[in-house]
Amino acid sequence: DAGVIQSPRHEVTEMGQEVTLRCKPISGHDYLFWYRQTMMRGLELLIYFNNNVPIDDSGMPEDRFSAKMPNASFSTLKIQPSEPRDSAVYFCASSPRWSGYYNEQFFGPGTRLTVL
Amino acid sequence: SQQGEEDPQALSIQEGENATMNCSYKTSINNLQWYRQNSGRGLVHLILIRSNEREKHSGRLRVTLDTSKKSSSLLITASRAADTASYFCATDARDSGSRLTFGEGTQLTVNP
Numbered sequence: 001d002a003g004v005i006q007s008p009r010h011e012v013t014e015m016g017q018e019v020t021l022r023c024k025p026i027s028g029h030d031y032l033f034w035y036r037q038t039m040m041r042g043l044e045l046l047i048y049f050n051n052n053v054p055i056d057d058s059g060m061p062e063d064r065f066s067a068k069m070p071n072a073s074f075s076t077l078k079i080q081p082s083e084p085r086d087s088a089v090y091f092c093a094s095s096p097r098w099s100g101y102y103n104e105q106f107f108g109p110g111t112r113l114t115v116l
Numbered sequence: 117s118q119q120g121e122e123d124p125q126a127l128s129i130q131e132g133e134n135a136t137m138n139c140s141y142k143t144s145i146n147n148l149q150w151y152r153q154n155s156g157r158g159l160v161h162l163i164l165i166r167s168n169e170r171e172k173h174s175g176r177l178r179v180t181l182d183t184s185k186k187s188s189s190l191l192i193t194a195s196r197a198a199d200t201a202s203y204f205c206a207t208d209a210r211d212s213g214s215r216l217t218f219g220e221g222t223q224l225t226v227n228p
Contacts, residue, residue: 004158031214033215042218042219042220043159043204043218045216045217048214048215050214056215091158091159093158093159095214103147103208103214103216104149104161104164105159105161105206105216106161107158107159107160108158109157109158110157110158
């Protein structure tokens with residue numbers, strides 16, 4: 001298995017532009033998570049899906065952020081319009097069906113976003 | 117303060133020494149996990165310990181869990197330069213479903 005795949009790996013854009021980050025989870029995993037990592041705030045959970053349905057989006061910072069999961073093998077995180085404070089590394093992670101005891105998450109390599 | 121706080125924030129040791137990192141949390145948990153993050157990479161799962169376990173080993177890793185103190189420790193024995201990374205604990209609160217809450221991490225530097 002190729003693991004969790006994210007694209008692009010690096011994105012540099014100007015303030016006000018739309019940014020779309022993409023994620024392909026591990027096949028067969030039921031859960032998909034989007035995180036943001038910065039030096040100041042650490043690793044923050046933005047939103048997660050279970051079987052393509054958003055379960056908790058309380059971490060999404062504001063209406064400029066939106067996430068979709070149209071099918072089990074693809075998810076997007078969109079920022080529109082982007083701002084310099086959105087600069088961060090965005091990680092996607094997936095997890096198998098939750099057993100109640102074991103829910104290891106598998107992380108992608110991340111997308112480093114720089115908003116100028 | 118956040119669920120899952122590690123200390124120290126940074127640790128620098130010599131190759132061959134042992135490294136101990138600690139994690140504290142606030143709520144009841146199903147399990148506690150430790151992850152490693154190499155610079156510029158995603159997090160990688162190291163080990164999971166369930167709430168009814170007190171100690172677990174995996175290779176050079178030893179994890180302990182004290183639910184009465186709501187704390188865990190990760191011990192890396194006979195450290196290597198390749199162990200240089202950030203280490204995060206992650207807790208799975210009992211009412212949180214499948215979500216994990218990550219701590220702020222400990223930056224470990226192992227000097228050759």
